[in-house]
Structures are given as C-alpha cells and as structure tokens.
Amino acid sequence: MSTSTRTRILEVAAALVRESPDGDISTRAVCEAAKVGAPALYRHFGDKEGLLSAVVDHGFEKYLATKRERSETTDAVEDLRRGWDSHVAFALDNRNLYRLMNSPAMRTSPAAALESHRILTGDLERAAAQGRIRVAPELAAQMIMSANVGVALMLVSRPATFDDIEVSHRVRDALYATVLTPKPVQEESPSASADAEVPTVAARLSALLRKEHGAGLSTAEAALMKEWLDRVANVRPET
Numbered sequence: 629m630s631t632s633t634r635t636r637i638l639e640v641a642a643a644l645v646r647e648s649p650d651g652d653i654s655t656r657a658v659c660e661a662a663k664v665g666a667p668a669l670y671r672h673f674g675d676k677e678g679l680l681s682a683v684v685d686h687g688f689e690k691y692l693a694t695k696r697e698r699s700e701t702t703d704a705v706e707d708l709r710r711g712w713d714s715h716v717a718f719a720l721d722n723r724n725l726y727r728l729m730n731s732p733a734m735r736t737s738p739a740a741a742l743e744s745h746r747i748l749t750g751d752l753e754r755a756a757a758q759g760r761i762r763v764a765p766e767l768a769a770q771m772i773m774s775a776n777v778g779v780a781l782m783l784v785s786r787p788a789t790f791d792d793i794e795v796s797h798r799v800r801d802a803l804y805a806t807v808l809t810p811k812p813v814q815e816e817s818p819s820a821s822a823d824a825e826v827p828t829v830a831a832r833l834s835a836l837l838r839k840e841h842g843a844g845l846s847t848a849e850a851a852l853m854k855e856w857l858d859r860v861a862n863v864r865p866e867t
Contacts, residue, residue, distance in 0.1 A: 634672045637662045637679070638686045642725075645683055651724035655679065680728060681738045687725045688740035691718045695747050704755035705808055711751060712776055712800045715744075716793070719780035726784055730777055745773055756835035760809050762827050764834060764858035768807045775803050831861035 640662040644653040655676050659666055673679040695714070701707055719726040729738060752765035752772075761768050779799050782790040809828055834857035837850060845853060 633664060633668060637664060637669055637672060638682055641679055641683045642687050645680075645687075645724050645728060646722075648724060651727050653680075677733075677735060681734065681736065684725060684729045684738040685740045687722060688718075688729065688738070688744075692740060692743055692747075695744070704751055704758055705760055705804070707751050708748075708755065708772070708804070708808075709800065711748060712772070713796070715776050716780045716783065716796050719784050723784045726780065730781060745769060748773060753835045753838065755808065756831045757839055759828055759832045760811075761807055761831050762809060762861075763807060764831050764861040766858070767862050771807055772803060775799055827861045827863060830857045833857050834861060 637658060641653060641658045644657060644661065645651055655666065655669055658679070659669055662669075669679065673682055691714075695711070728734075729741060749765055749769040752761060752768045755761045756765050756768075763771075779796045783793070783796065834854050837845075837854055837857070
C-alpha cells in the first residue's frame with residue numbers, strides 16, 4: 629500500500645473522530661469511508677489503538693508545529709504562560725481529539741503528548757537557568773502538565789459546569805505563583821528568606837549544569853551532581 633493510502637485512512641479516521649458524538653470510531657466505519665479493506669488498515673496501524681494514536685499525532689502535528697517554530701522571548705515565564713493558554717485553546721478547538729489523546733484507554737502515550745511535555749520541560753529549563761523556578765524543571769513540568777491537562781479536560785468534557793475560560797487563567801496563575809519566582813533570585817530583596825532561595829538556586833545550578841554539558845565533570849559526576857541539586861530543589865518547604 630502507498631503512503632497516500634495511509635494518509636487517506638488517517639484523514640478519514642480524523643474526520644470521523646471530529647464528527648462522532650463521543651469521539652469513538654470503529655475500524656469498520658473507517659475502512660468503509662476510506663474504501664480500503666481491513667487488512668490494509670491493520671497493516672499500516674496494527675490495531676485500533678494504533679490507528680487512534682496515529683490520528684492524535686496527525687491532528688496534533690499542526691499545534692506542535694506552531695510550538696516548534698515559535699520565537700522564544702527573553703522572558704521564559706511569559707513563554708510558559710503563552711504555552712498554557714495555547715494548550716487550552718487547542719483543546720477547545722479539538723474537543724474529541726483532545727479527549728482521545730488523554731483517554732485512559734490509550735495504553736501508550738501518543739508521540740505528540742511526549743513531544744509536548746519535552747517542549748514544556750525545555751521552557752522550564754530556560755526559566756531555571758534564569759533563576760525563575762522554585763523546583764527542578766522535571767518536577768515543575770509534571771505539576772504544570774497535570775494541571776494544564778486537567779483544566780483543559782474539564783472545559784472540554786464538562787462545559788455546562790466549567791463554562792468560563794477565566795478558571796483556566798486563575799489555575800494557571802495560582803500554580804505558577806507556586807512553581808515560579810516573581811523575579812530572578814539574584815534580584816530578590818535582602819530581606820527575602822534564605823531558605824526560600826535555596827531551592828531556586830539549586831534548580832538554576834542544575835539547569836546550567838545541563839546547559840553546559842556537565843561543565844567539565846565526567847558523565848557520572850554530572851549525573852550525580854544533578855541528582856543532588858534536583859533533590860535540594862524539590863524539598864517541600866515546612867509549613
């Protein structure tokens with residue numbers, strides 16, 4: 629089968645997902661609409677989950693292309709805010725696709741989801757290098773992605789209850805106030821708590837260590853140093 633046949637199957641499946649009341653489709657309906665036999669579909673995608681995973685990646689590609697091509701500003705925090713908002717906007721514009729992407733029925737994460745997480749982590753590493761985050765980039769990415777996806781799913785799946793986009797902005801700002809610093813740590817006032825600065829400094833050193841490819845340390849030494857710094861960065865403050 630040619631590449632054009634695979635593309636046709638994907639486009640048909642994506643259209644059926646968009647038009648479906650609940651986002652679910654059958655392989656039989658896809659084969660009939662694409663005018664191909666079941667063996668052709670399974671040869672290209674393996675099974676229904678493989679097809680749906682490919683549909684998610686196919687549909688999410690346009691969104692990821694804008695994130696790959698965007699020009700980074702000098703303000704990593706502002707880039708993170710824009711990233712949150714564009715994620716929610718994509719979910720609202722592609723409701724069935726977004727629900728499918730985050731369905732627990734998907735045994736493996738689509739490549740699009742993994743790349744989106746890598747892009748977020750990259751922005752957080754830039755913020756860390758600027759002394760702007762309070763925890764290690766990897767933990768910050770997990771916190772932000774969890775909240776971002778959660779808010780987007782509520783807006784998409786329960787519009788009668790979550791009917792105001794302002795909830796997304798409030799959750800974003802509340803979480804970012806916890807994860808991010810209001811300004812670089814070196815610009816904090818002398819009265820700022822030293823204990824509060826330690827995790828931010830550790831996160832910054834860890835990010836700079838990765839940026840400088842170990843800064844003269846061996847691979848094992850750099851990995852150990854990063855582990856120590858991330859552990860310090862991720863310590864929860866006493867309440």
